[in-house]
Amino acid sequence: DTRDPTSLRTPIVAVLGHVDHGKTSLLDKIRGSAVIEGEAGAITQHIGATAVPLDIISSIAGDLVDPDDFDLPGLLFIDTPGHHSFTTLRSRGGALADIAILVVDVNDGFQPQTLEALDILKRSQTPFIVAANKIDTVPGWNANEDSPINDTYESQSDRVRSRLDESLYEIIGNLSDEEFSADLYWRVQNFQRNVGVVPVSAMTGEGVPDLLTVMMGLSQRYMKEEMEIDVAGPGVGTVLEVKEEKGFGKTIDIVLYDGTIKADDTIVVGGQNDPIVTEVRALLQPRPLAEIRTESRFEKVDEVSAASGIKIAAPELGDAMAGAPVRVVRDRPLEDVIQEVRAEL
Ligand code: GTP
Numbered sequence: 441d442t443r444d445p446t447s448l449r450t451p452i453v454a455v456l457g458h459v460d461h462g463k464t465s466l467l468d469k470i471r472g473s474a475v476i477e478g479e480a481g482a483i484t485q486h487i488g489a490t491a492v493p494l495d496i497i498s499s500i501a502g503d504l505v506d507p508d509d510f511d512l513p514g515l516l517f518i519d520t521p522g523h524h525s526f527t528t529l530r531s532r533g534g535a536l537a538d539i540a541i542l543v544v545d546v547n548d549g550f551q552p553q554t555l556e557a558l559d560i561l562k563r564s565q566t567p568f569i570v571a572a573n574k575i576d577t578v579p580g581w582n583a584n585e586d587s588p589i590n591d592t593y594e595s596q597s598d599r600v601r602s603r604l605d606e607s608l609y610e611i612i613g614n615l616s617d618e619e620f621s622a623d624l625y626w627r628v629q630n631f632q633r634n635v636g637v638v639p640v641s642a643m644t645g646e647g648v649p650d651l652l653t654v655m656m657g658l659s660q661r662y663m664k665e666e667m668e669i670d671v672a673g674p675g676v677g678t679v680l681e682v683k684e685e686k687g688f689g690k691t692i693d694i695v696l697y698d699g700t701i702k703a704d705d706t707i708v709v710g711g712q713n714d715p716i717v718t719e720v721r722a723l724l725q726p727r728p729l730a731e732i733r734t735e736s737r738f739e740k741v742d743e744v745s746a747a748s749g750i751k752i753a754a755p756e757l758g759d760a761m762a763g764a765p766v767r768v769v770r771d772r773p774l775e776d777v778i779q780e781v782r783a784e785l
């Protein structure tokens with residue numbers, strides 16, 4: 441293998457927001473657009489995450505993204521639940537992310553979990569943009585499927601435009617109340633200092649080209665160095681969920697953000713009490729929808745590299761915790777790795 445061991449990994453994008461504001465629909469829309477482009481196979485479904493490669497992003501974004509301007513491989517989206525009881529998952533997803541999309545329903549505006557998500561982003565200092573979703577529900581809206589925001593905005597009546605503007609400025613005002621200086625994304629010069637607001641519809645796809653363009657631009661411009669990893673190195677990740685899985689017992693769903701994990705690795709996982717030292721029994725990926733048969737929803741893989749979402753089956757995972765660190769031992773002293781995991785708990 442002559443590959444350069446150091447390469448750029450996929451930035452991890454958390455999708456956060458209040459319940460029903462359209463997080464999952466937005467990801468469905470992106471997946472659906474790839475299907476329409478005849479590229480369904482190019483998008484891979486991970487455990488808890490969706491990987492969208494750069495060429496798909498550029499085909500959805502049209503003229504807005506020239507793949508030659510980028511050397512990051514794409515984006516890995518993590519969906520999170522908006523329901524109030526899932527604070528831990530939101531918080532993990534948010535802390536794990538390199539960048540985030542905060543989804544806000546333009547009609548419903550700021551709600552409790554919107555504020556909670558903002559707080560998570562503030563504490564973890566994660567750069568983010570706001571997707572002002574459901575613009576198609578503005579009364580009188582004239583939908584232009586999958587169109588960039590500027591084009592569809594131009595085709596609305598004055599009345600519709602001013603209604604949308606009003607909702608958008610309310611969101612900008614709410615952000616400012618939370619001490620984030622924000623503006624419509626096309627007016628933002630420095631995305632590290634100001635939060636860009638992107639009007640979108642997960643239903644009609646309007647504004648989705650803009651959203652993907654801004655996310656790609658943001659990662660390329662501000663995250664490139666952080667994305668340089670030793671892909672062959674021992675894997676490092678975070679547990680998103682601990683789940684009982686038929687035929688596998690207790691499993692952990694993790695997001696791997698550095699290095700590689702192999703099907704015969706020894707790993708250390710943060711537990712309720714002490715760190716758990718265990719051996720991977722299987723690395724599991726969801727099967728493509730078309731292939732799901734009754735036997736198993738999963739497919740065993742030999743190894744995975746960051747960034748990806750993967751399910752790990754291993755003995756002794758009963759005490760594993762959502763949010764805990766996971767580290768591959770490989771050829772390092774076990775005690776050192778246990779110390780690293782303990783330090784992160
Ligand atoms: P939780 O995961 O429960 O937090 O919700 P969510 O944020 O993932 O919302 P979801 O995508 O499930 O959407 C909630 C409802 O809003 C669904 O009925 C969607 O069809 C609808 N919806 C989402 N986006 C849009 C949009 O842009 N326009 C319209 N008209 N409806 C939308």
Ligand code: MG
Nearest residue numbers: 463464520521
């Ligand atoms: Mg959802």
